[in-house]
Amino acid sequence: MIDHTHDPVARTWLAPDSEDTHAFALQTLPYGAFSLPGHDNVRRIGVGIAGHILDLAAAQQLGLVDDLDGALRPALRVPHLNALLALTPAQWSALRHRLFALFVDDDSGWKGARDVIRQCLVPMAAAHMHLPFDVGDYTDFYASIHHATNVGTMLRPEQPLLPNYRHVPIGYHGRASSIVVSGTPVRRPSGQVLPQGQTAPRFGPSQRLDYELEVGLVIGGENALGEPVPIGRALDRVFGVVLLNDWSARDIQAWEYQPLGPFLAKSFATTISAWVVPLAALAPRRVAVVRAASDPPPLPYLLDAADQSSGALDLDIEVRLSSTRMRELGEPPHLVSRSNMRDLYWTPAQLVAHHTSNGCNLRPGDLLGTGTVSGPQPESRGCLLERTWRGTDPITLPTGETRRFLEDGDRVEFGAAVGLTCCGEIVPARDLTDHGRMPGMAPGAPD
Amino acid sequence: MIDHTHDPVARTWLAPDSEDTHAFALQTLPYGAFSLPGHDNVRRIGVGIAGHILDLAAAQQLGLVDDLDGALRPALRVPHLNALLALTPAQWSALRHRLFALFVDDDSGWKGARDVIRQCLVPMAAAHMHLPFDVGDYTDFYASIHHATNVGTMLRPEQPLLPNYRHVPIGYHGRASSIVVSGTPVRRPSGQVLPQGQTAPRFGPSQRLDYELEVGLVIGGENALGEPVPIGRALDRVFGVVLLNDWSARDIQAWEYQPLGPFLAKSFATTISAWVVPLAALAPRRVAVVRAASDPPPLPYLLDAADQSSGALDLDIEVRLSSTRMRELGEPPHLVSRSNMRDLYWTPAQLVAHHTSNGCNLRPGDLLGTGTVSGPQPESRGCLLERTWRGTDPITLPTGETRRFLEDGDRVEFGAAVGLTCCGEIVPARDLTDHGRMPGMAPGAPD
Structure with missing residues (x-):
């Protein structure tokens, strides 16, 4: 099976928020925990792409993952990654493929959702990052x-x-x-x-x-x-x-x-x-x-x-x-x-x-x-x-x-x-x- | 200051539930976490004395600690000791003195509460014990x-x-x-x-x-x-x-x-x-x-x-x-x-x-x-x-x-x-x- 999330020529439709080339390619899609200035106690988990953070709680709330495994959705509302970590590789993979689909520049059905996706974005430069997960051992x-x-x-x-x-x-x-x-x-x-x-x-x-x-x-x-x-x-x-x-x-x-x-x-x-x-x-x-x-x-x-x-x-x-x-x-x-x-x-x-x-x-x-x-x-x-x-x-x-x-x-x-x-x-x-x-x-x- | 909780001659009014002399003296009052048969997921913290366990959530609910520091009461409803551990030595001491007062055989004001106290007791032999606290490092x-x-x-x-x-x-x-x-x-x-x-x-x-x-x-x-x-x-x-x-x-x-x-x-x-x-x-x-x-x-x-x-x-x-x-x-x-x-x-x-x-x-x-x-x-x-x-x-x-x-x-x-x-x-x-x-x-x- 070809995994499209590794396609090296795939690009995102999203304009980069910064010139920082280290601000994560479409193929990377890393996870972190962030808050916004003045709201240090309101933490969310998010996905980094091109200098932006996709707020996963917002994405869940606005219906961008509604059809995925039911166990995934509550995990996206937890303010650290631990609930996501408790899931399975199949669930992680399903989420990753959805995130790729949301951001890849193609003519898929998600093209029409770009305004909704934009509502879930936060500029990486404005966010304050926290420990991404509660470390156990x-x-x-x-x-x-x-x-x-x-x-x-x-x-x-x-x-x-x-x-x-x-x-x-x-x-x-x-x-x-x-x-x-x-x-x-x-x-x-x-x-x-x-x-x-x-x-x-x-x-x-x-x-x-x-x-x-x-x-x-x-x-x-x-x-x-x-x-x-x-x-x-x-x-x-x-x-x-x-x-x-x-x-x-x-x-x-x-x-x-x-x-x-x-x-x-x-x-x-x-x-x-x-x-x-x-x-x-x-x-x-x-x-x-x-x-x-x-x-x-x-x-x-x-x-x-x-x-x-x-x-x-x-x-x-x-x-x-x-x-x-x-x-x-x-x-x-x-x-x-x-x-x-x-x-x-x-x-x-x-x-x-x-x-x-x-x-x-x-x-x-x-x-x-x-x-x-x-x-x-x-x-x-x-x-x-x-x-x-x-x-x-x-x-x-x-x-x-x-x-x-x-x-x-x-x-x-x-x-x-x-x-x-x-x-x-x-x-x-x-x-x-x-x-x-x-x-x-x-x-x-x-x- | 004399700490009465160490008085070696103090005795409890409570009849021992078992012959096991290791089942904790009035001067010891240890803490643990327990559940009852068939209710493994309903955990409580409690105090061991004379073969009994005082259910601390019940004790709190029935008013036995109402006049203590407000931060203590919610800690007693948590199913492990961590919330209690997060408090201060003064709060731990206040709770210990209250527990001693509840169980010591004297003519203090708590003598009238013994029926209420009995409602909070569980036989140690019937309880299933769990890890008393979530271990961090x-x-x-x-x-x-x-x-x-x-x-x-x-x-x-x-x-x-x-x-x-x-x-x-x-x-x-x-x-x-x-x-x-x-x-x-x-x-x-x-x-x-x-x-x-x-x-x-x-x-x-x-x-x-x-x-x-x-x-x-x-x-x-x-x-x-x-x-x-x-x-x-x-x-x-x-x-x-x-x-x-x-x-x-x-x-x-x-x-x-x-x-x-x-x-x-x-x-x-x-x-x-x-x-x-x-x-x-x-x-x-x-x-x-x-x-x-x-x-x-x-x-x-x-x-x-x-x-x-x-x-x-x-x-x-x-x-x-x-x-x-x-x-x-x-x-x-x-x-x-x-x-x-x-x-x-x-x-x-x-x-x-x-x-x-x-x-x-x-x-x-x-x-x-x-x-x-x-x-x-x-x-x-x-x-x-x-x-x-x-x-x-x-x-x-x-x-x-x-x-x-x-x-x-x-x-x-x-x-x-x-x-x-x-x-x-x-x-x-x-x-x-x-x-x-x-x-x-x-x-x-x-x-």
Whole structure:
């Protein structure tokens, strides 16, 4: 069956609202949650196209989806994507095809509805974006063998890659409460760090603040606890993808992470893009898995012929950085790295199948990060720890400033080929002299 | 101020509904969520006392809390504790004092309301208990220095305790979706394990299934992202405690945990008690922190005079185990270990202060596990890994059966001095030959 929503020559009749070519093509149709100025508590879900947002609650109210599955309609009135995520791939597909039909420039029956469609549009530039979904559990994987090898080389030059890496998708549980939407300022965390050459730690602002360039898989549907998802059905559980910045405080991480893994070094903030690109929109980017001849074959529960032949995603992603000084001088953000999701060692389907292989239940709104997406080249390393090789090889910005790690005022912007962006700006650490005085709380002993 | 809710000689006028002395004293008044047979979807929150449950929605409806803070009343109609958790310590305290007044056997004005109170009671034996609150983020600490030392001795005899242990409360993020209420069967997980002497893993049922005896702190209130909770106010964020079993598959854990910590070895199930004992009920159990003279002083953000003098909790907890055979023979559960929460290296306040020290936001319904609570004696080791010393020193059950790790049909029951219980029975692993056929899903390739 030909899926018209991938037709590369299809165009929309809708005039773009902005010159921003990243404001989403007809073939992308991403989902997000927005509000309008002065109505911050009135949130809606919408679809991005050509600099506009189609208000899905309005579209539902004005009859644009009346003939679709009855379960879809109430989901469009919920102010976040979770109700939509709880539906099935068939329902997601039906909605996507309807949205494509509404906006494609052809002579279908929907041509007569364009005035109604226009009533449901909001200029993207006027909208305030919120977290697109309530994040349930957040898991972060470590799926880039290049990233794992680089980090391992710094820590264990004699054994860069641990013996388990090529067999088991390494992952850990992350913090969901501190996931924020693109554009939210990120406060530099304080924490315990062990100063070089000392045996006792001090507490203070992190001096080695980093980003991590990742893609997040947004989970839809639910498997019962105890019931694994077989790899052949695993992609049915991926609604779409976001860009994800797993901000990391490397000095806090180095001190705390043994033996149970990263904790406060990561839990101060994680940023995701405001828009979720449906997996269906990435179908033309599905490519074969490439493994080295020396790599062991995946165990049967991670092996699926269709996944091996088309389970990797050819998605270019990049990091740009601007300092306060650069922005004062009107300099555009500086390209720091560019990598591609196809270089990951594990596919999205393998991550889902592995995650549930012990019976763990994934729920709608769960988020699976890929881990830092690094490629084989130095310019494709997805975090500063790797890019500056632990700070020993600083990058130089157009202003002549150098960076080993992030400075206050730095703005980090991720971009992806489909038009996703994910950005955050570092604000200074909290004044520690104020540590004992919380806003709205009188000082005093506990009850 | 004298808090009458701790008066050890106070008694309730209510006749106990059962002979079970663990069915909660007047001084305990724990909270839970229940339904009645045939009405599984009609859930209420309630308070346990003497084998009865006070239906809080009914109590609110019949006017027993009419004069309390207006924000309390709607919270009592919500079918889980989260709305109550979102309130303040002052509101929690007001409710507790009212509940005590309703049930204490004295001549107060509430004596005349006993017929109304009786209308709000349900026999505990008839109720079906549910998860008491929707768990947000679940964090698991590693706060027992005895546990950390024992495990470290097995893994690194030359350095049992890592250099960071006495400085930084070690913790990691856990999986919230697979947290289940006491009594829920626990399916033996399958996963990748590395057979002894081999270099490639196999996938199959865990052969080293274990429990971990823990206490969970139930978080109330919310701090804004970026705003740490000072240690002097940290206990205001602890609504109460549960018993927690952090089921662990040691063979899966050994293979997967480097370098990012435990993942699928833990995420197949975590059991918590159906009842949450308010921290206020544990006030008589608050004791001074005892540290060895050689232990470093906590960094200032973890140091508070009141916490040092009364921040530890003297709470006995224990593990009992019964095999299928024991139950067939009518044998009572066998006491395997008994330990005490006061032996933890870090206090609850220190765990909260540390968790938020990087600005991480804790939200109502978050759960903080202490980690396995082991004491200094062999009989106080809180998991089989330690108790049987990695299986080298099996325990013998009254039937003559031995245990290195858990067998199918084993039932593990935790108990605490205040009457909390937390139990789960191991059911056999899922048949792996059925792996590709999920209920309700036709086999086939992904779309």
